[in-house]
Amino acid sequence: xxxxxxxILAVSALLLLAVTFWxxxxxxxxxxxPALTRLARTLGLSxxxxxxxxxxxxxxxxxxxxxxxxxxxxxxxRHIAERTSVSDEPSIASAGDPALGLLAQDTLQAGYHAAxxxxxxxxxxxxxxxxxxxxxxxxxxxxxxxxxxxxxILLGHFGPEVALLAETADRENITVIGASDDLTGQAVIFAxxxxxxxxxxxxxxxxxxxxxxxxxxSLTVQDILRWFIILxxxxxxxxxxxxxx
Amino acid sequence: xxIFSVIFAFIAITAGVLxxxxxxxxxxxxxxxxxxxxxxxxxxVAVIVGVFNLALVxxxxxxxGEKGSVYSALLVVxxxxxxxxxxxxxxxxxxxxxxxxxxxxxxxAALMGLLTISLLYAAIRLLRRRVDLMSIIFLITAAFVLxxxxxxxxxxxxxxxxxxxxxxxVLALGGARGILIGVSLGxxxxxxxxxxxxxRPYGGN
Numbered sequence: 001x002x003x004x005x006x007x008i009l010a011v012s013a014l015l016l017l018a019v020t021f022w023x024x025x026x027x028x029x030x031x032x033x034p035a036l037t038r039l040a041r042t043l044g045l046s047x048x049x050x051x052x053x054x055x056x057x058x059x060x061x062x063x064x065x066x067x068x069x070x071x072x073x074x075x076x077x078r079h080i081a082e083r084t085s086v087s088d089e090p091s092i093a094s095a096g097d098p099a100l101g102l103l104a105q106d107t108l109q110a111g112y113h114a115a116x117x118x119x120x121x122x123x124x125x126x127x128x129x130x131x132x133x134x135x136x137x138x139x140x141x142x143x144x145x146x147x148x149x150x151x152x153i154l155l156g157h158f159g160p161e162v163a164l165l166a167e168t169a170d171r172e173n174i175t176v177i178g179a180s181d182d183l184t185g186q187a188v189i190f191a192x193x194x195x196x197x198x199x200x201x202x203x204x205x206x207x208x209x210x211x212x213x214x215x216x217x218s219l220t221v222q223d224i225l226r227w228f229i230i231l232x233x234x235x236x237x238x239x240x241x242x243x244x245x
Numbered sequence: 246x247x248i249f250s251v252i253f254a255f256i257a258i259t260a261g262v263l264x265x266x267x268x269x270x271x272x273x274x275x276x277x278x279x280x281x282x283x284x285x286x287x288x289x290v291a292v293i294v295g296v297f298n299l300a301l302v303x304x305x306x307x308x309x310g311e312k313g314s315v316y317s318a319l320l321v322v323x324x325x326x327x328x329x330x331x332x333x334x335x336x337x338x339x340x341x342x343x344x345x346x347x348x349x350x351x352x353x354a355a356l357m358g359l360l361t362i363s364l365l366y367a368a369i370r371l372l373r374r375r376v377d378l379m380s381i382i383f384l385i386t387a388a389f390v391l392x393x394x395x396x397x398x399x400x401x402x403x404x405x406x407x408x409x410x411x412x413x414x415v416l417a418l419g420g421a422r423g424i425l426i427g428v429s430l431g432x433x434x435x436x437x438x439x440x441x442x443x444x445r446p447y448g449g450n
Contacts, residue, residue: 203432
């Protein structure tokens with residue numbers, strides 16, 4: 001049995017549950033992340049000026065590790081769908097993986113249901129725009145160009161093809177807010193956006209948009225685990241320096 | 246509706262826990278493989294649904310005569326033609342290979358070519374968009390590594406090659422590992438939230 005991995009998983013799970021219960025009593029105190037502040041502001045603005053939000057969920061497959069960023073994107077989509085469901089121009093979600101596309105439709109519908117306006121839900125607002133990286137980018141560019149989009153939110157797994165999406169958004173004066181779990185995609189997004197999200201900030205979007213106590217608790221647990229990793233790394237370096245390993 | 250939501254959550258959580266246990270307890274590996282095989286089959290079905298969704302969205306655009314509907318019409322016609330030819334001729338047929346080698350691969354290659362220009366353009370505009378320390382470091386590092394790895398007619402620039410190698414192998418690699426650890430922690434927490442049923446991207450809840 002892989003004891004260490006199982007122990008890490010069990011400790012993480014227990015910490016998440018404990019911190020979630022603790023966070024219910026004391027509100028989360030989050031540091032300022034300009035991109036996420038801008039994201040929260042664009043939700044209200046898009047409804048007021050009658051424009052759409054385009055949420056690109058990337059092409060992360062659920063059959064491998066890339067699915068994690070897609071799930072984080074879906075959690076944010078659920079919140080955005082609920083907030084923008086009464087808009088004249090409903091938000092559109094695009095995905096480059098069919099399973100992710102299906103879940104995007106279900107998540108959008110859930111958001112409308114939670115807002116009490118399920119009859120306004122249009123199934124074609126959740127789309128699969130392509131099955132290859134560039135095919136997906138080409139389809140998503142088409143949405144940004146022709147569907148009255150004011151903000152393109154990129155949350156998921158993107159490679160270098162995200163540059164094409166960002167370039168289109170720039171030409172159409174569309175605000176881009178994004179993050180990718182892929183290092184190349186992340187570098188491209190950094191160079192193409194005004195306020196870039198780096199690394200695990202992709203997974204913080206839910207907490208900043210008020211998606212629930214568990215999202216804020218996840219951030220706290222991530223911080224705790226990060227400190228454990230830092231201590232382990234420093235301990236390892238010291239042990240090697242001292243000739244113990 | 247609520248009962249369905251509970252049933253969906255129960256199925257998803259049970260499947261998730263069983264697959265996870267398969268990684269740690271050998272006795273569960275048989276059911277883990279079975280569930281993953283089912284997932285692969287379902288992913289295949291999702292492709293069909295995804296293609297249907299794509300066709301539906303673009304047919305709708307053509308019907309309503311929206312802006313850019315010419316491209317949508319082209320997509321629907323191409324999709325149907327490829328599907329019909331694929332069913333009758335089989336994917337190994339010369340015509341199907343011609344479609345892949347003569348249309349799909351060159352189109353993707355063209356987009357790859359555009360990407361090079363887009364990235365260069367983004368680097369040029371970076372300081373116009375955001376003048377801060379990180380942007381300056383980003384650009385200097387990119388230029389430095391580019392100079393260190395480029396094949397020049399007069400050979401490598403003294404010291405730059407070794408220094409750029411140090412930047413990529415030490416500074417960049419360290420930073421990349423740090424980012425990947427952060428991303429892994431984020432994925433772990435997201436997975437646990439789904440496993441506990443806190444986040445439920447299924448079942449209409």
